[in-house]
Each structure stands twice: as C-alpha cells, then as structure tokens.
Amino acid sequence: MKSRAEVVIIGGGVIGLSIAYHLGKLGVEDVVVLEKNYIGSGSTFRCASGIRAQFTDEANIKLQKYNIDRWRRLSDELEHDINFKQSGYLFLATSEEEVEVFKKNIKLQNKFGVPTRLISMDEAKEIVPPLNTEPFLAGAWNPEDGKASPFHVVYGFAKKAKEFGVEIYEYTPAVDILVEKSEIKGVKTEKGIIKTGIVINAANAWAPIINEMAGLKRDFIPIKPYKHQLVKTEPIAPGQIEPLTCPPAWNDSYVIQDGEDGGVICGTGLEKLTYLDDVQPTYDFMREVLKWATKIIPALKYVHVVRQWAGFYAKTPDSNPAIGRIQYVDEFYIAAGFSGHGFMMAPGVGEAIAELIVKGKSKVPLDWEWYDPHRFERGELRSAAFQIG
Ligand SMILES: Cc1cc2nc3c(=O)[nH]c(=O)nc-3n(C[C@H](O)[C@H](O)[C@H](O)COP(=O)(O)OP(=O)(O)OC[C@H]3O[C@@H](n4cnc5c(N)ncnc54)[C@H](O)[C@@H]3O)c2cc1C
Known part of the structure; x- marks a missing residue:
C-alpha cells in the first residue's frame, strides 16, 4: 500500500469511484480509494438501476438533465458497456x-x-x-430517463480510474483522519497510514463516522x-x-x-x-x-x-445529498447522503467534485448552495427531493 497520496477518497461506491475517475481524467495521478469491503458493496450494487430527470425542483432537474447527457456518452468514455438504456x-x-x-x-x-x-x-x-x-x-x-447496470458502471469507473493511475484498496477501512490545526495530514487505515492533504468523504450511509474521524460532530451533517x-x-x-x-x-x-x-x-x-x-x-x-x-x-x-x-x-432531513467542501477542515470534501437517487447522479457529481478540487470551480450545473453540507447547521432545509421506493 502507498504511504503517500495527493487525494484519498473514502468509499468505493459509485460516487467515490466516479470522483476517482474524474480526478484521474483531469491528470491527478496520485489518488487512492479506500473501500472497507469490496467496491459497490454499499448501496450501489443494491440499487434499482433507475436514472431520471423527473424531479420536482430546479436544482435536481438541472443536474439530472446534465447527467442524462453524461450517461448517454459514458459507455464510450469508459470504453466499457454500462448497458445504459433510455427506456424512460x-x-x-x-x-x-x-x-x-x-x-x-x-x-x-x-x-x-x-x-x-x-x-x-x-x-x-x-x-x-x-x-x-x-x-x-x-x-x-x-x-429520455432510463437505466444502467450498477455492476458495469462500478467496474467501468474503476477500470478507467486505474488506467489513469488511481489505486483502489478493497477490504481497507479508513479508521482515522489525522488533522493538525485544521489541516489534514493523513488517513489511518488498518494496514497503515497514507499521508495526504486532501480527503473526500464518499461513504454515504457511513459518512457521519468519517466526519467524526476528522474531529467533527458525528451528526453535523445528519445522514x-x-x-x-x-x-x-x-x-x-x-x-x-x-x-x-x-x-x-x-x-x-x-x-x-x-x-x-x-x-x-x-x-x-x-x-x-x-x-x-x-x-x-x-x-x-x-x-x-x-x-x-x-x-x-x-x-x-x-x-x-x-x-x-x-x-x-x-x-438527510430533506433527502438532498450533501455535496461540497467542509469549511472546518482544510481540503476536506463530502459527497454523501444520496437517499434513493445517488446512482443516477454519479457522473456529474464526480465530475463536479473533481473540478472543484483541481480548478476551484466546475462547469457542471450543480447548485452548490442547494447541496451545501452546512445547511443543516444553519437550520435550512431544501424542499424535499422527490424520492420513490
Ligand atoms: C433498494 C435501493 C434501490 C435504489 N434504487 C436507486 C435507483 O434506482 N437509482 C438511483 O439513482 N439510486 C438508487 N438507490 C440509491 C443508490 O444506491 C445510492 O444513492 C448510491 O449507490 C450511493 O452511492 P455511494 O457511492 O454514495 O454510496 P455506497 O455505494 O453506499 O458507497 C459507500 C461506500 O463507503 C464504504 N465505506 C464506509 N465506511 C468506510 C470506511 N471507514 N473506510 C472505507 N470505506 C468505507 C462502504 O463500504 C461503501 O461501499 C437505491 C438504493 C437502494 C438501497
């Protein structure tokens, strides 16, 4: 296992792997994904495979309109058939x-x-x-709504990310995040420490535990x-x-x-x-x-x-994910709490987070304020994201 990386992503679901792929695509070679089990083993492999833009608020509709364009091109981009079908x-x-x-x-x-x-x-x-x-x-x-294979999407992102130099460590839980004076110094795993300055919390249902590892209150983002x-x-x-x-x-x-x-x-x-x-x-x-x-x-x-x-x-309390930079710790990011719609959001969210880290802004039409991880502390809730099942 590496002892140093530029970026460590905690969580090897569709979101963590999409972020890894997009970082690799932007030329960030030194990326590690830590997955406590096997990739896809969290919510991703258990999902119903659905992809839709039929939401009931502006932010989610715009993001998903963009995402459906991404899904259309994703098999070609990943050079792996993800079985995307626009079946409505x-x-x-x-x-x-x-x-x-x-x-x-x-x-x-x-x-x-x-x-x-x-x-x-x-x-x-x-x-x-x-x-x-x-x-x-x-x-x-x-x-234009549709479906894709969660299995092929995960393997497609992982395969391409590895081609870009990303390392994916399965059965390797993060157990602590080393923070000194609000600066990230590394991530402790069961197999040793990886020194890094940038951490992304992509652990979805387990995200509050990761926040706590970084010295934050477990439920400051209530997932x-x-x-x-x-x-x-x-x-x-x-x-x-x-x-x-x-x-x-x-x-x-x-x-x-x-x-x-x-x-x-x-x-x-x-x-x-x-x-x-x-x-x-x-x-x-x-x-x-x-x-x-x-x-x-x-x-x-x-x-x-x-x-x-x-x-x-x-x-989360409004069924919208928490996506963005966490202000209390430098270079600590989160993309988690996706309720029943994280699979369909993965291409655009991965792209947006990767661009935010590398370029400081993103061309993805993702409304950062809407998904602001700090909204709950301020007692702000968005209108509930339309969820089914
Ligand atoms: C029954 C069901 C149906 C669904 N249907 C749909 C659908 O049709 N369309 C849709 O868009 N979404 C659907 N979803 C939701 C979708 O599955 C999730 O929103 C999406 O998979 C979230 O991806 P993720 O990568 O954020 O999370 P996950 O896939 O849960 O990945 C998080 C990963 O983090 C890992 N992890 C946790 N702690 C640590 C640690 N300490 N160290 C290392 N790794 C750690 C976990 O093992 C896990 O693999 C459905 C979900 C369910 C349960």
Missing part, C-alpha cells in the same frame, strides 16, 4: 388532483429542457403492454440509514416493462425490467430507520411489494420471485 420513467396518476400535480411538474421540467409529457392510458399501454390501465387517469412520461428493499423475478419476455413504472400514490411502488437479464425489479416505500450493516431482507416487505406490483402488472402473479435484498437510502 412512467409515473401514473390515480386522481384528478395528482394529474394537476403532474402537469405542474412537467411544466417545470420542460422549462429546463426535459421533454416530459402527459400521456393517455392508451399510450401508456403501448409503452408497457401488460400494464393494468384501469386504475390510472394519465401518465407523466419522459422517454441516517433507512432500509429499502427490492425483489426480483425470473426473466420475462424482453420489452414488457422497460420503463420504470410507478404510481407514486400507491406507496411509491414501482416495477422495472432489468436491462440485462429481463427479470422484473419491484420496489415499494416500506422504509425503516435502521442501524448500519442491517441489510436483512424481511417477509413484510415481500408481502407489501408484491401486493402493489401485481396491481400495477397483474400478470406478475404468475412469475416467480428469485431474489430479495436490502440496502440503505442514506438520507
């Missing part, structure tokens, strides 16, 4: 009031160039052939682990449920066909604040999610479930 997100309204809310959101998304539109149930049925259209009045449809689960069915014929299909009023339940093997991933908003490392799936979730999934797609009654798993939405 289809939200379904169950009442006239909800149709009005959809219209308001669509107007805002259109203002920033996201081509969402209101569609009829006839059109929805063409997009998702086995959909039960009867309970729904209209859909909000953005064909809490909420257990979220998914089940996946055996493969069905391709092209049946390509978009992420979600009636938000039905407990934020959703179904989406896996872009690689054709199994159907089903989620629902049965959320539970838990302790770190509790990734035990539950029978209650299985019952709840299948109740909703078979109402959305009745034919799923005849399909076997083959897997179930759990992971964390690492949530």
Whole structure:
C-alpha cells in the first residue's frame, strides 16, 4: 500500500469511484480509494438501476438533465458497456388532483429542457403492454430517463480510474483522519497510514463516522440509514416493462425490467430507520411489494420471485445529498447522503467534485448552495427531493 497520496477518497461506491475517475481524467495521478469491503458493496450494487430527470425542483432537474447527457456518452468514455438504456420513467396518476400535480411538474421540467409529457392510458399501454390501465387517469412520461447496470458502471469507473493511475484498496477501512490545526495530514487505515492533504468523504450511509474521524460532530451533517428493499423475478419476455413504472400514490411502488437479464425489479416505500450493516431482507416487505406490483402488472402473479435484498437510502432531513467542501477542515470534501437517487447522479457529481478540487470551480450545473453540507447547521432545509421506493 502507498504511504503517500495527493487525494484519498473514502468509499468505493459509485460516487467515490466516479470522483476517482474524474480526478484521474483531469491528470491527478496520485489518488487512492479506500473501500472497507469490496467496491459497490454499499448501496450501489443494491440499487434499482433507475436514472431520471423527473424531479420536482430546479436544482435536481438541472443536474439530472446534465447527467442524462453524461450517461448517454459514458459507455464510450469508459470504453466499457454500462448497458445504459433510455427506456424512460412512467409515473401514473390515480386522481384528478395528482394529474394537476403532474402537469405542474412537467411544466417545470420542460422549462429546463426535459421533454416530459402527459400521456393517455392508451399510450401508456403501448409503452408497457401488460400494464393494468384501469386504475390510472394519465401518465407523466419522459422517454429520455432510463437505466444502467450498477455492476458495469462500478467496474467501468474503476477500470478507467486505474488506467489513469488511481489505486483502489478493497477490504481497507479508513479508521482515522489525522488533522493538525485544521489541516489534514493523513488517513489511518488498518494496514497503515497514507499521508495526504486532501480527503473526500464518499461513504454515504457511513459518512457521519468519517466526519467524526476528522474531529467533527458525528451528526453535523445528519445522514441516517433507512432500509429499502427490492425483489426480483425470473426473466420475462424482453420489452414488457422497460420503463420504470410507478404510481407514486400507491406507496411509491414501482416495477422495472432489468436491462440485462429481463427479470422484473419491484420496489415499494416500506422504509425503516435502521442501524448500519442491517441489510436483512424481511417477509413484510415481500408481502407489501408484491401486493402493489401485481396491481400495477397483474400478470406478475404468475412469475416467480428469485431474489430479495436490502440496502440503505442514506438520507438527510430533506433527502438532498450533501455535496461540497467542509469549511472546518482544510481540503476536506463530502459527497454523501444520496437517499434513493445517488446512482443516477454519479457522473456529474464526480465530475463536479473533481473540478472543484483541481480548478476551484466546475462547469457542471450543480447548485452548490442547494447541496451545501452546512445547511443543516444553519437550520435550512431544501424542499424535499422527490424520492420513490
Ligand atoms: C433498494 C435501493 C434501490 C435504489 N434504487 C436507486 C435507483 O434506482 N437509482 C438511483 O439513482 N439510486 C438508487 N438507490 C440509491 C443508490 O444506491 C445510492 O444513492 C448510491 O449507490 C450511493 O452511492 P455511494 O457511492 O454514495 O454510496 P455506497 O455505494 O453506499 O458507497 C459507500 C461506500 O463507503 C464504504 N465505506 C464506509 N465506511 C468506510 C470506511 N471507514 N473506510 C472505507 N470505506 C468505507 C462502504 O463500504 C461503501 O461501499 C437505491 C438504493 C437502494 C438501497
């Protein structure tokens, strides 16, 4: 293991690896990623793979509009097929009031160039052939939203980062950050000390522990682990449920066909604040999610479930991540607390943090004030980021 590095990133999920890749791309050769387990083992490999620009506030819509352009080019850029598909997100309204809310959101998304539109149930049925259209009045449809393989994205970022000289140490937890008079001197791991002046906290649900290592109060950025689960069915014929299909009023339940093997991933908003490392799936979730999934797609009654798993939405009080420089310690940065939307944000967030470190500013349309890690201390909350599942 190296004893010195220019930058140490703590956390080898999609965010930490995207930052590492973008730093490497900018010519910062001497970067180390520390991962306490194996890369992707946190929330990233447990996610539903969805990517959308259908948010309900300006900051997230602008960032995601940019991100979708990045996702489109990412396989070429990484020289690794990440299986990105623009298969859309289809939200379904169950009442006239909800149709009005959809219209308001669509107007805002259109203002920033996201081509969402209101569609009829006839059109929805063409997009998702086995959909039960009867309970729904209209859909909000953005064909540019999509999905990608979390596995290939992680391996793609890691592979390319390594080509740029980044070193990734798996099974190497950071155990302390050495700080003297607000200056970072190094990171202590179980395998020795790496001297460095720049540290990035990309540990998501574990981020408060990393902040504490740097001498800060554990909860000055309050990120809490909420257990979220998914089940996946055996493969069905391709092209049946390509978009992420979600009636938000039905407990934020959703179904989406896996872009690689054709199994159907089903989620629902049965959320539970838990302790770190509790990734035990539950029978209650299985019952709840299948109740909703078979109402959305009745034919799923005849399909076997083959897997179930759990992971964390690492949530801040407003469900928006904390991204930026932490003022109390020089050259200490954070990108964590991504709730249910960190996978989709990874390319642009990695680029923005890397540019902030190297150039002091970024061309990514990321509203630093919106995601300011210090907002919670000031008692400021943003409007809650639109979250599903
Ligand atoms: C069921 C479910 C469905 C989801 N669906 C979606 C979706 O469809 N779309 C979407 O965009 N997002 C989704 N998400 C959210 C998404 O998975 C996360 O927001 C995203 O993966 C966050 O990436 P990350 O790199 O910040 O965190 P993580 O992947 O959690 O990575 C953090 C890493 O830090 C490591 N770490 C912690 N402490 C230390 C230490 N001391 N030293 C070294 N390493 C350490 C951890 O082991 C972990 O690997 C979903 C999440 C869940 C649970």
